[in-house]
Amino acid sequence: xxxxxxxxxxxxxxxxxxxxxxxxxxxxxxxxxxxxxxxxxxxxxxxxxxxxxxxxxxxxxxxxxxxxxxxxxxxxxxxxxxxxxxxxxxxxxxxxxxxxxxxxxxxxxxxxxxxxxxxxxxxxxxxxxxxxxxxxxxxxxxxxxxxxxxxxxxxxxxxxxxxxxxxxxxxx
Numbered sequence: 001x002x003x004x005x006x007x008x009x010x011x012x013x014x015x016x017x018x019x020x021x022x023x024x025x026x027x028x029x030x031x032x033x034x035x036x037x038x039x040x041x042x043x044x045x046x047x048x049x050x051x052x053x054x055x056x057x058x059x060x061x062x063x064x065x066x067x068x069x070x071x072x073x074x075x076x077x078x079x080x081x082x083x084x085x086x087x088x089x090x091x092x093x094x095x096x097x098x099x100x101x102x103x104x105x106x107x108x109x110x111x112x113x114x115x116x117x118x119x120x121x122x123x124x125x126x127x128x129x130x131x132x133x134x135x136x137x138x139x140x141x142x143x144x145x146x147x148x149x150x151x152x153x154x155x156x157x158x159x160x161x162x163x164x165x166x167x168x169x170x171x172x
Contacts, residue, residue: 033118034112036112037145037147040143042140043104043105045101045138050094050138052097052168053165055091055119055157055168056068056170056172057089057171058089059087059089059150060090063090063172064092064172087146088149089149091107091155092142093141093143096138097136098137100126101135102125102132103126104139105123105139106141107120107143115154117153117154121160122160155169
């Protein structure tokens, strides 16, 4: 087999390679994720709306209103004082047509991961046997995410478990 010294040298080199290549930072050039402030401004159910899920992002309330045909609830406001004072992403999320009441969604949190804006939604479905409105409903949520604009960023929607939803995101 191997002489005693050759085996030690091989093990030492293997350990050194493991330390050098196995213990380095994941991606030193990528900034760590940053939690962002979310202002939940409106959510609810309408009795008419989009059949399919959709998210719309805009840098201002005005652009969001224009993209949605002036249907943004009045509760949506600019973050912190006068309009344009802080960079923000205005977000409207529509869950699509649901067969009854009892469905709701809200914007739970948002974080910036490099150039990606990850928005976590809280989706609620009615429980078994729960008494709900027997009508088609269209759950929605509107929020303002402070500290980052939507320009040049990928916007990713996840559910409360962190699973990517794959809903289309339209820019205003």
